[in-house]
Amino acid sequence: MRDQSPPAPTTAGPAARxxxxxxxxxxxxxxxxxxxxxxxxxxxxxxPLTGWRLFADARQARQPGFQAVTVDRAGRExxxxxxxxxxxxxxxxxxxxxxxxxxRDRQAAVCQAWAEAVRxxxxxxxxxxIYQTLTDVSRRVGDRGAPPARTRRYTCRPGSPDAxx
Amino acid sequence: MPAAEAAVRRxxxxxxxxxxxxxxxxxxxxxxxxxxxxxASGPYAELATQPAALFRPISFLRLLDRMPSPxxxxxxQALALAAAVLATVGLLTRVTLPVAWVAALPLVAMTxxxxxxxxxxxxxxxxLVPLLPSRAGAAWxxxxxxxxxxxxGPLFGWxxxxxxxxxxxxxxxxxxxxxxxxxxxxxxxxxxxxxxxxSSDAQPQPNPFALFVADRPLLAHLxxxxxxxVELGFPLVLWRPRLAWLFVPAVLAMHAGIGLAMHxxxxxxxxxxxxxxxxxxxxxxxxxxxxxxxxx
Numbered sequence: 001m002r003d004q005s006p007p008a009p010t011t012a013g014p015a016a017r018x019x020x021x022x023x024x025x026x027x028x029x030x031x032x033x034x035x036x037x038x039x040x041x042x043x044x045x046x047x048p049l050t051g052w053r054l055f056a057d058a059r060q061a062r063q064p065g066f067q068a069v070t071v072d073r074a075g076r077e078x079x080x081x082x083x084x085x086x087x088x089x090x091x092x093x094x095x096x097x098x099x100x101x102x103x104r105d106r107q108a109a110v111c112q113a114w115a116e117a118v119r120x121x122x123x124x125x126x127x128x129x130i131y132q133t134l135t136d137v138s139r140r141v142g143d144r145g146a147p148p149a150r151t152r153r154y155t156c157r158p159g160s161p162d163a164x165x
Numbered sequence: 166m167p168a169a170e171a172a173v174r175r176x177x178x179x180x181x182x183x184x185x186x187x188x189x190x191x192x193x194x195x196x197x198x199x200x201x202x203x204x205a206s207g208p209y210a211e212l213a214t215q216p217a218a219l220f221r222p223i224s225f226l227r228l229l230d231r232m233p234s235p236x237x238x239x240x241x242q243a244l245a246l247a248a249a250v251l252a253t254v255g256l257l258t259r260v261t262l263p264v265a266w267v268a269a270l271p272l273v274a275m276t277x278x279x280x281x282x283x284x285x286x287x288x289x290x291x292x293l294v295p296l297l298p299s300r301a302g303a304a305w306x307x308x309x310x311x312x313x314x315x316x317x318g319p320l321f322g323w324x325x326x327x328x329x330x331x332x333x334x335x336x337x338x339x340x341x342x343x344x345x346x347x348x349x350x351x352x353x354x355x356x357x358x359x360x361x362x363x364s365s366d367a368q369p370q371p372n373p374f375a376l377f378v379a380d381r382p383l384l385a386h387l388x389x390x391x392x393x394x395v396e397l398g399f400p401l402v403l404w405r406p407r408l409a410w411l412f413v414p415a416v417l418a419m420h421a422g423i424g425l426a427m428h429x430x431x432x433x434x435x436x437x438x439x440x441x442x443x444x445x446x447x448x449x450x451x452x453x454x455x456x457x458x459x460x461x
Contacts, residue, residue: 021181026181052335052339087212088212088232093281109216137366
């Protein structure tokens with residue numbers, strides 16, 4: 001796992017030494033590493049350069065979040081199974097987090113997209129509800145966490161004129 | 166500032182010292198092959214059908230209002246994959262490697278356009294950057310069969326060492342981000358326990374590995390401290406190459422642990438570390454005579 005060993009010392013004079021790395025390579029490496037280091041140290045996202053924020057925040061036991069559910073005509077709620085939907089739907093955590101800040105037509109479009117995906121799987125969707133949750137992961141019930149406290153934040157009826165949240 | 170100047174010169178001397186074209190070739194083959202596998206198995210066609218309302222673009226994909234069309238994605242994927250395979254075998258390397266990288270970029274960006282940066286392939290892409298303008302096809306390639314064998318020289322050292330700096334920096338900055346955003350609480354608080362409980366609760370079945378650590382506060386603190394130490398200490402490998410025997414397995418163990426406990430698959434990052442940080446030709450030179458001796 002070692003890096004290349006330095007070349008063995010020789011008795012030859014300077015003329016026998018290999019030429020140094022070309023000037024363009026020095027500029028190229030310097031510029032690339034400078035950008036890489038600036039983004040890394042300052043936490044900047046200039047993808048593919050990145051601030052490398054992987055699990056960077058300290059989590060608390062009480063964790064706020066969101067839950068999206070579909071409601072059928074009988075009023076039964078079913079959590080949207082995002083993990084079972086195509087990969088394009090897997091950004092649910094981030095979409096839910098920013099849902100409140102979206103314009104009403106974008107909120108309606110998001111609800112519509114989720115409802116369509118659930119209907120494609122044979123589900124019945126009269127309404128989509130979004131709950132704000134507060135989960136205390138330190139409260140354990142066997143191997144599982146205690147159910148979160150929920151507050152309904154948004155309701156949308158996909159396909160109807162008041163579709164937005 | 167003679168001390169700073171001397172330090173810069175030392176770094177420059179190390180970075181641009183002569184290198185073995187075989188080592189550069191192993192990095193080209195390893196990273197090129199890894200890119201080809203990722204391009205062949207990535208969820209790009211599925212992402213292309215994402216409803217526009219769910220599109221959360223990153224970087225240059227902000228120029229679009231939805232994911233690229235399935236037709237564009239299929240064409241790009243075919244081009245990137247073909248170029249990556251050709252670069253791996255070393256055919257027209259100075260053209261095929263940059264083409265593979267440029268064509269892969271929007272595809273990989275799609276995977277990070279769901280609202281969260283996915284770091285899985287970022288390390289691979291960044292480690293390939295120094296290889297793009299280099300003579301990565303000078304050895305162990307189809308290109309090299311038409312030329313006399315290249316010996317060690319200044320053209321072959323800097324691409325590999327720049328990639329090594331990127332790997333070391335990636336882990337160090339990951340640790341630094343934890344210190345800057347969470348401080349010592351990342352280790353001293355219940356942080357890791359809560360992360361693991363939340364991850365286990367989000368999985369269809371309780372995760373025994375996550376719960377084993379989360380149920381034992383002292384063990385959770387130790388794992389958190391070890392994680393931070395490995396991440397922040399990784400650049401020591403550049404200063405003392407022998408420390409790779411400690412840090413590379415530690416990083417692999419860390420990714421394996423994350424995979425077991427959280428079901429987060431970081432294998433492309435782990436594979437990139439193995440390809441870049443291990444001097445495979447030197448290892449082969451050491452092991453081969455021993456094997457030959459044993460056969461006698």
